Amino acid sequence: MTALLDVVNLRTSFPTPSGLVRAVDGVNLKVEPGGSVGIVGESGSGKSVLSLTIMGLVACPPAIITADKIEFEGRDLSHASQAQWRGVRGNRLAMIFQDPMTSLNPFLTVGDQLAEPLIVHRQASAADARNKAKELLQRVGIPAASERLDAYPHQFSGGMRQRVMIAMAMACEPALIIADEPTTALDVTVQAQILDLMREIRESAGTAFVLITHDMGVAAGFCDEINVMYAGRVVERGSTRSIFRDPRHPYTKALLESVPRLDDPPGGRFLPIPGQPPDLTSLPVGCSYAPRCRWVQPGCLETAPTLVPVENDPARTKACFVDMADPKGQV
Amino acid sequence: MSSSPFPARFRRPWNEHPLSLPANVLWVFTVLLATGVGLLSDFSILAWLAVVGMTIAATGVTWVVRSTLDSPNVSSKPSDVMKGTSLWKDALRRWRRHQMATASSVVLLTIALACASQHALIHLVPIAMNQRTIDFAPDSFFSLHIDHTRTHEGHTYQPPSSRHWFGTDSLGRDLFARTLFGGGISFLVGLVGTLVSVAIGVSWGATAGYAGGRIDTWMMRAVDILYGLPFLFLVILIMTLVNGLGTIASKAEQRYAEIEMNRAQGDLAQVAALEEKITAEERTALWMTRLFPPIVVVFIAIGLVSWLTMARITRGQVLSLREREFVTAARAIGAGPLRIIFLHIVPNLLGPVIVYSTLTIPEIMLSEAFLSFIGLGISEPSCSWGTLASEGLAGINVIKPRWWLMFYPAAALSISLFCLNFIGDGLRDALDPKGDRR
Ligand SMILES: Nc1ncnc2c1ncn2[C@@H]1O[C@H](COP(=O)(O)OP(=O)(O)O)[C@@H](O)[C@H]1O
Ligand SMILES: [Mg+2]
Numbered sequence: 227m228t229a230l231l232d233v234v235n236l237r238t239s240f241p242t243p244s245g246l247v248r249a250v251d252g253v254n255l256k257v258e259p260g261g262s263v264g265i266v267g268e269s270g271s272g273k274s275v276l277s278l279t280i281m282g283l284v285a286c287p288p289a290i291i292t293a294d295k296i297e298f299e300g301r302d303l304s305h306a307s308q309a310q311w312r313g314v315r316g317n318r319l320a321m322i323f324q325d326p327m328t329s330l331n332p333f334l335t336v337g338d339q340l341a342e343p344l345i346v347h348r349q350a351s352a353a354d355a356r357n358k359a360k361e362l363l364q365r366v367g368i369p370a371a372s373e374r375l376d377a378y379p380h381q382f383s384g385g386m387r388q389r390v391m392i393a394m395a396m397a398c399e400p401a402l403i404i405a406d407e408p409t410t411a412l413d414v415t416v417q418a419q420i421l422d423l424m425r426e427i428r429e430s431a432g433t434a435f436v437l438i439t440h441d442m443g444v445a446a447g448f449c450d451e452i453n454v455m456y457a458g459r460v461v462e463r464g465s466t467r468s469i470f471r472d473p474r475h476p477y478t479k480a481l482l483e484s485v486p487r488l489d490d491p492p493g494g495r496f497l498p499i500p501g502q503p504p505d506l507t508s509l510p511v512g513c514s515y516a517p518r519c520r521w522v523q524p525g526c527l528e529t530a531p532t533l534v535p536v537e538n539d540p541a542r543t544k545a546c547f548v549d550m551a552d553p554k555g556q557v
Numbered sequence: 558m559s560s561s562p563f564p565a566r567f568r569r570p571w572n573e574h575p576l577s578l579p580a581n582v583l584w585v586f587t588v589l590l591a592t593g594v595g596l597l598s599d600f601s602i603l604a605w606l607a608v609v610g611m612t613i614a615a616t617g618v619t620w621v622v623r624s625t626l627d628s629p630n631v632s633s634k635p636s637d638v639m640k641g642t643s644l645w646k647d648a649l650r651r652w653r654r655h656q657m658a659t660a661s662s663v664v665l666l667t668i669a670l671a672c673a674s675q676h677a678l679i680h681l682v683p684i685a686m687n688q689r690t691i692d693f694a695p696d697s698f699f700s701l702h703i704d705h706t707r708t709h710e711g712h713t714y715q716p717p718s719s720r721h722w723f724g725t726d727s728l729g730r731d732l733f734a735r736t737l738f739g740g741g742i743s744f745l746v747g748l749v750g751t752l753v754s755v756a757i758g759v760s761w762g763a764t765a766g767y768a769g770g771r772i773d774t775w776m777m778r779a780v781d782i783l784y785g786l787p788f789l790f791l792v793i794l795i796m797t798l799v800n801g802l803g804t805i806a807s808k809a810e811q812r813y814a815e816i817e818m819n820r821a822q823g824d825l826a827q828v829a830a831l832e833e834k835i836t837a838e839e840r841t842a843l844w845m846t847r848l849f850p851p852i853v854v855v856f857i858a859i860g861l862v863s864w865l866t867m868a869r870i871t872r873g874q875v876l877s878l879r880e881r882e883f884v885t886a887a888r889a890i891g892a893g894p895l896r897i898i899f900l901h902i903v904p905n906l907l908g909p910v911i912v913y914s915t916l917t918i919p920e921i922m923l924s925e926a927f928l929s930f931i932g933l934g935i936s937e938p939s940c941s942w943g944t945l946a947s948e949g950l951a952g953i954n955v956i957k958p959r960w961w962l963m964f965y966p967a968a969a970l971s972i973s974l975f976c977l978n979f980i981g982d983g984l985r986d987a988l989d990p991k992g993d994r995r
Contacts, residue, residue: 320890
């Protein structure tokens with residue numbers, strides 16, 4: 227089966243007065259039809275820039291974007307024109323943003339905004355678009371949909387607005403939805419509802435998802451595969467189960483340890499990651515995680531590790547020289 | 558409020574009270590009427606009765622409001638949050654809380670309507686400088702209070718009286734009618750000038766903000782440079798040039814009239830000789846003044862110099878709107894740039910532009926008044942509040958203080974400017990999306 231989305235060696239950098247910010251630095255990403263891939267990392271690790279680049283929403287000057295391949299549904303998008311991008315965006319490839327409070331236009335009714343993708347891509351008539359918008363609202367579980375079509379975003383709660391955003395993303399039945407921290411701005415009970423809704427959509431419509439989050443717990447509940455991102459690079463990749471059971475990268479391990487769990491003993495280990503994320507304008511020569519790493523070895527400071535398969539598990543890759551089980555057994 | 562004779566279900570907070578606005582407006586008009594009547598030189602029992610009647614009515618309405626007033630933070634109705642109330646309705650509710658702004662808008666509307674109906678009546682009844690096709694009796698309402706060109710013989714320099722409410726000027730023209738007519742011209746200059754400045758400012762600022770980068774830098778640098786120029790001098794220069802053209806053009810017009818007269822008398826040799834004398838300059842001047850009548854030049858000149866702030870405001874708004882998440886979300890849907898500008902950015906721009914426009918109108922009216930005051934701008938036979946005030950100033954002297962000549966136009970101008978400023982303030986608060994939604 228060919229991949230739905232195949233990104234190879236994607237780099238996005240921003241020239242700034244203090245130097246070139248390498249926000250995304252050679253990322254590979256593959257999403258199968260109907261799959262769900264998680265991208266996890268601290269804030270500032272380049273997750274949003276990665277998703278916006280895949281959506282073609284990073285303005286190319288000033289940003290510098292290079293990629294060996296950005297293939298979506300068999301079409302290469304790395305040289306697409308603006309018009310081609312517009313034909314894909316919102317149609318086959320949709321996005322859900324982090325903050326539902328600000329990603330809806332305060333001056334348009336919810337119905338008008340839901341109808342917009344249909345009008346843009348399907349040339350729907352106003353009446354058709356309105357009917358479809360009503361169906362979409364019902365689909366995402368908003369009661370009294372026909373009355374709420376004429377309401378304005380400020381009359382909706384955060385959870386309801388995120389449902390509207392999801393409905394908008396679904397409007398043209400896209401093959402892939404990129405959700406950039408869709409639950410971060412919501413409180414915990416609403417988070418679970420939104421994730422349930424996304425899971426339900428994935429199962430019934432077969433839509434593939436890329437879920438971006440800084441929360442390992444959220445990714446665990448939703449994704450089949452997890453990519454751990456650090457300083458613009460993917461440092462570890464594997465199936466959700468294997469990553470949780472046996473993290474192979476010190477950063478992944480630290481991320482997992484920093485999440486409080488119900489089965490933690492009271493007063494037990496709950497470790498925040500020490501240090502700060504690195505300055506993306508001047509990354510260290512070696513591994514960019516080395517300054518914060520508990521297992522750091524002299525070799526880590528000299529050469530940067532690349533993403534290589536883990537010995538006994540070919541489906542997993544990591545970018546680290548250290549074997550955490552036996553730190554002395556450095557490659 | 559236990560002594561209130563009204564049951565509790567009639568209580569309303571101020572901004573929802575149906576009588577709060579009438580109470581305020583009644584008081585304002587009572588004061589205006591009392592001032593007007595008080596300045597009349599002859600005792601007019603009817604006018605005083607009207608003032609007394611209005612005072613009683615205002616007191617009564619105020620008493621009713623006072624005794625049914627609810628404290629504003631206790632809403633009498635359950636909130637209807639889920640019913641599709643638009644942002645504009647919210648804005649209206651916030652606007653109603655601004656007592657000064659609501660009262661001002663009523664006063665301003667009354668003044669504007671009075672001026673507009675005077676202009677309408679004048680144009681419906683064709684008169685041109687005493688060449689009436691319909692002649693009204695000298696004592697008719699139209700002649701006394703509406704016709705601003707009629708000279709009432711033997712009534713020059715009359716102080717305000719029940720016959721001429723605002724008095725008369727040196728030619729015996731009714732000052733009430735002239736104040737209404739001048740007001741119409743002043744409002745017209747204010748509105749058209751503001752439209753010119755909004756059109757230039759918004760397109761300049763929006764282009765700069767949306768294009769960004771080098772284009773933005775250069776366009777805004779141009780604005781900075783223009784800010785540094787002494788604009789009043791520029792306007793004065795333009796107006797002086799136009800006045801000079803007007804003088805040449807009127808000379809040419811005289812010659813043409815003379816030619817017509819000779820032609821009517823059949824003196825063809827004289828016609829040819831006179832036609833020879835008309836210079837090319839005179840022709841051009843005549844053509845130019847016909848193309849751009851002085852009042853249009855006033856609009857354009859003032860509009861041209863007052864768009865800078867509008868451009869800055871628009872550019873700042875577009876710059877921040879462009880980066881707003883809902884614009885990115887709209888792009889993620891696949892909307893094109895035109896759709897984004899007109900559907901997503903422009904509506905969000907409307908609030909600040911409307912607010913700033915209401916503050917630009919008085920600014921432009923004031924510039925026009927100033928220009929007219931120093932003898933540029935509107936010229937006879939037309940008039941504006943500015944020219945009326947400047948004529949009034951000339952009419953004042955120590956021995957015979959003809960105060961009314963200046964007082965009424967100046968008062969009308971001041972009241973209108975006050976009102977516009979209050980309305981602008983009220984709009985700014987009402988259209989602020991961060992204002993509370995109660
Ligand atoms: N337009 C831009 N210009 C310069 N730097 C940027 C720009 N956008 C993002 N960055 C930088 O890229 C890095 C990654 O940002 P982002 O992708 O938003 O992180 P996150 O993982 O929290 O989503 C940050 O350090 C940020 O400062
Ligand atoms: Mg982010």
